[in-house]
Amino acid sequence: xxxxxxxxxxxxxxxxxxxxxxxxxxxxxxxxxxxxxxxxxxxxxxxxxxxxxxxxxxxxxxxxxxxxxxxxxxxxxxxxxxxxxxxxxxxxxxxxxxxxxxxxxxxxxxxxxxxxxxxxxxxxxxxxxxxxxxxxxxxxxxxxxxxxxxxxxxxxxxxxxxxxxxxxxxxxxxxxxxxxxxxxxxxxxxxxxxxxxxxxxxxxxxxxxxxxxxxxxxxxxxxxxxxxxxxxxxxxxxxxxxxxxxxxxxxxxxxxxxxxxxxxxxxxxxxxxxxxxxxxxxxxxxxxxxxxxxxxxxxxxxxxxxxxxxxxxxxxxxxxxxxxxxxxxxxxxxxxxxxxxxxxxxxxxxxxxxxxxxxxxxxxxxxxxxxxxxxxxxxxxxxxxxxxxxxxxxxxxxxxxxxxxxxxxxxxxxxxxxxxxxxxxxxxxxxxxxxxxxxxxxxxx
Numbered sequence: 531x532x533x534x535x536x537x538x539x540x541x542x543x544x545x546x547x548x549x550x551x552x553x554x555x556x557x558x559x560x561x562x563x564x565x566x567x568x569x570x571x572x573x574x575x576x577x578x579x580x581x582x583x584x585x586x587x588x589x590x591x592x593x594x595x596x597x598x599x600x601x602x603x604x605x606x607x608x609x610x611x612x613x614x615x616x617x618x619x620x621x622x623x624x625x626x627x628x629x630x631x632x633x634x635x636x637x638x639x640x641x642x643x644x645x646x647x648x649x650x651x652x653x654x655x656x657x658x659x660x661x662x663x664x665x666x667x668x669x670x671x672x673x674x675x676x677x678x679x680x681x682x683x684x685x686x687x688x689x690x691x692x693x694x695x696x697x698x699x700x701x702x703x704x705x706x707x708x709x710x711x712x713x714x715x716x717x718x719x720x721x722x723x724x725x726x727x728x729x730x731x732x733x734x735x736x737x738x739x740x741x742x743x744x745x746x747x748x749x750x751x752x753x754x755x756x757x758x759x760x761x762x763x764x765x766x767x768x769x770x771x772x773x774x775x776x777x778x779x780x781x782x783x784x785x786x787x788x789x790x791x792x793x794x795x796x797x798x799x800x801x802x803x804x805x806x807x808x809x810x811x812x813x814x815x816x817x818x819x820x821x822x823x824x825x826x827x828x829x830x831x832x833x834x835x836x837x838x839x840x841x842x843x844x845x846x847x848x849x850x851x852x853x854x855x856x857x858x859x860x861x862x863x864x865x866x867x868x869x870x871x872x873x874x875x876x877x878x879x880x881x882x883x884x885x886x887x888x889x890x891x892x893x894x895x896x897x898x899x900x901x902x903x904x905x906x907x908x909x910x911x912x913x914x915x916x917x918x919x920x921x922x923x924x925x926x927x928x929x930x931x932x933x934x935x936x937x938x939x940x941x942x943x944x945x946x947x948x949x950x951x952x953x954x955x956x957x958x959x960x961x962x963x964x965x966x967x968x969x970x971x972x973x974x975x
Contacts, residue, residue: 851892
């Protein structure tokens with residue numbers, strides 16, 4: 531097998547479909563499978579799957595003929611099957627379950643725009659996907675035609691971006707931006723490129739995986755007009771990497787679009803270090819760099835996919851040092867309640883003193899690194915970058931503590947809760963500058 535050669539599959543019922551239809555992404559969308567009758571032409575359904583497909587109110591089901599062809603039809607534990615065919619487990623509740631587990635709605639200044647981080651925003655441009663993942667974080671809106679964003683929502687998003695100069699990076703997601711009509715997608719990109727302070731445009735898409743025939747020469751010719759443009763795709767298992775996907779990523783990279791991959795850690799799908807190692811190594815073969823491995827969110831319907839966080843740490847242990855560094859993704863927990871992505875990794879830093887740190891490698895080899903005794907600390911007063919740093923009101927976080935902008939970070943109402951009188955070491959704030967109070971001194975309003 532040559533480095534770029536992967537298997538190509540087509541389910542028996544599609545073997546007589548002419549290539550010009552099979553390779554037409556519009557035909558793929560028009561012929562998606564979504565019912566018991568549809569799937570039984572391709573798969574041997576389990577009783578749990580049959581029951582779930584007949585359950586009213588369940589998250590939308592649609593699977594492209596291409597993607598369903600990658601499933602082993604008689605294997606109820608097929609890892610691709612589990613991602614897109616519902617089971618009765620979707621109706622089970624679990625501790626911590628939420629509808630909007632990432633609190634995206636709370637961070638939306640206008641409909642469809644999530645501004646959680648200082649310099650970048652998430653722009654939701656559609657609620658439609660080529661196929662629907664059973665663990666979808668945005669199941670509250672995705673797949674629901676009544677939740678589609680309007681032209682006025684789009685104009686409000688653009689207007690917000692025009693008047694928010696600290697935003698330099700816009701991530702297009704949804705739903706899936708590559709399901710938009712080509713003319714609408716280009717209008718969106720061109721409108722963003724008109725905003726001078728937006729430096730980077732990113733697209734998050736699973737279309738190349740669900741429907742690689744969407745990546746046409748016409749699409750890549752259009753996308754490369756709006757550089758710098760980046761794209762993250764979403765592959766969870768090595769079985770999803772086909773020759774069609776390899777061809778699609780080749781077109782995208784030749785158009786100058788850097789590609790990353792975001793995976794979700796899913797029980798029964800990819801919760802195995804050997805599966806993950808095969809996945810990341812196959813990804814780099816098709817010039818896709820593993821970017822994030824997500825802990826499964828606390829979203830309704832996804833309880834049966836969840837693993838302990840320790841499983842993710844075990845996987846990172848089995849990747850770091852056991853394969854190329856650029857093939858190791860960052861394992862993250864997207865914080866419930868809206869705290870953003872929190873990296874989690876094994877503890878390689880074991881201890882430290884004032885002149886030495888103790889480290890270990892992937893094999894358990896423990897070593898020491900001598901710290902410099904004559905290090906001259908960086909002086910922000912003489913550094914043009916520090917002097918010209920852009921303020922991030924209310925979002926300096928840990929960096930603010932290290933920079934000296936603040937001494938502590940306190941929960942809301944912390945002072946009121948602890949104002950019991952007689953304290954000698956209470957703190958007061960004055961424009962984010964912190965200092966101890968004198969004995970008997972009362973805090974100032």
